[in-house]
Amino acid sequence: MSTPVHALPLAALRERTSEKWREYPADVLPLFVAETDFPLAPAITRALERAVATGDTGYVASRTPLPGAYAGFARRRFDWTPDPARMRSTADVSMGIVEILRRVTAPGDGVIVMPPVYPPFYDLVEEAGAVIERVPLRDTGTAWEIDLDGVDAALEDGARAVLLCSPHNPTGTVHSAASLAALAELAAAHGAAVVSDEIHAPLAQPGTGFTPFLAISDAAREVGYAVVSASKAFNLAGLKCALMVTASDGPTGVVRSLPVEVEWRTGQFGLLAAVAAFGEESDEWLDGLLTTLDENRRLLTDLLAENLPGAHYRIPDAGYLAWIDMTDLGWGENPAKRILREARVALHYGPAFGAEGAGHVRLNFGTSPEVLTDAVMRIAALRGA
Template structure:
């Protein structure tokens, strides 16, 4: 199995493996990083070959999206989700987060409230607060380990004057894939209160076998006028540093204003290697992705079985999408600092739940996008960290 291959990422400029000291103030040669949400897998072979050919060409002048790039995106949405897009709807940006930040600058004013679900991706808070907007948390409901939307509280947020909602679908860190009914309810509330709906769908391609993803792009046309959908091939195919994202906007005036915002920031040319990688991945990557999702599902099942038999004090609901495990450690009755110290003593670096908001306190996030041998090593360390002597 190609995903079992161990690839040493140390000294490759990897954020996850090489920058724990700078980013987390952690030192130690034996630390096992399971935090940053990228793969320890190689990209698809066809993508690597296409990049090698592009590099061999040797000329790296200004690059633009060609017909092949656009068609690859259109065909991907048609084949994977039976959604028919128009080329004109696609605005490309150097990453989802930069695009969301630009959208907030365009659509809202300093001091405006921006809603996010919590626990939620910490970088949403960053782009909101650093752009002088105000984070409004809409806490998710949790029952028997399953998360759901609190639509009554969301409406309250809108009634208090929130101007935009960053909606993570599928959700990071919980792995929830929102149902068509949930998505429709959110969009209807946004329309009722004239709130901009920014749907971050970067995890959509990693919906697990047997689960159905519902994109905001499939909403009725009357609910699409205040909608921007963000997607990318980066999470799907392990191309996180070859950044190019697509912001899909059906409303012509809104799209024109967003394109003007890109021009205002000089974002009018693209990385030729990013274009090459994304195009090739969309055109050829479906079989690779199918194998990957089966592998990730096995990792999820392995983790669930291990917790059930070895660490029953933890609670784990398998993600419906993505390769991130959201582990509930609250039964240990440890502070977040004490929990982190026990993990570090065992040589484990997880994402601590408190980084996802107050609702994440007592949780840890574990990256399952790794070879099975690495996961087994992490699980044994986790048992050492949490089992009383």
């Protein structure tokens, strides 16, 4: 097991000026937005310090080492080697999704999303000029699965694209290779595209069997687009850098047709940080982070079982986000409101993820065991209030 990465002290974290630490007063424990509480990987710190020291703050170059760095990362972590020539960068995953959807759908076309899902997906589809087609994940009682029959029906009704979250946010589900292969076959049969948001992929726990969508099958390569970033695993969201990845001539042509400005929106610091993050020198740090998150996801299981037994939670396969069902506690459709008001813990509102989020909250456990424990104990105290 790798050496865990330790979160910074709470006092130091409160010196940060990002959304997580400025949205609420200092008496609130912020576990809502997907930022983590860990120091940067040393290679990233060195890359940014070097850029500041040399004034390397200009425009992103037309040729960069980022595609090659990601290809190496994918080979080491996923046993997959995408072609760097089939990638283009942009500012973030959301921008990449919108720009691709604009090319693969016409105004008014349906785009399938699988709620409960990352709330901005709904806005991104609308921004692209398309219409949401909801095909909720199936809850088997022990796991969440893609509803392939529902996807098939929506495609039969005219949906032109699938917006896939893989690994899934907020459930942390790593979709099986078999279900992804079946999804690709359905899309190919209906002439639809699959846009796969794989921002949480570097955070898949060892042994989960995560497979990038474009590595699944020939059908996936023909219909698929992946949008990837180092931002979630390495806490780089503010630096603005993502990659649009393709694996066959059709999708590659679509991405190459995007205006040059889409690529120029990439942040220079984001690109430099991503190259460092995807490099081999950051592998040990990432392994340590995964060890820490594994410990925290299991700690949360124990804390809820012992102190808040009415809350139901399945250990996620990937990431640092916990999807918690609080329906049995009787705290209403949006329990995060009461938790913020009375326990002074900020969690993401469940209903924002879709109708399936009623009675749920999303909790970010990318923090220290002490903060996580304090948060759960504050929430548990509401049971007697």
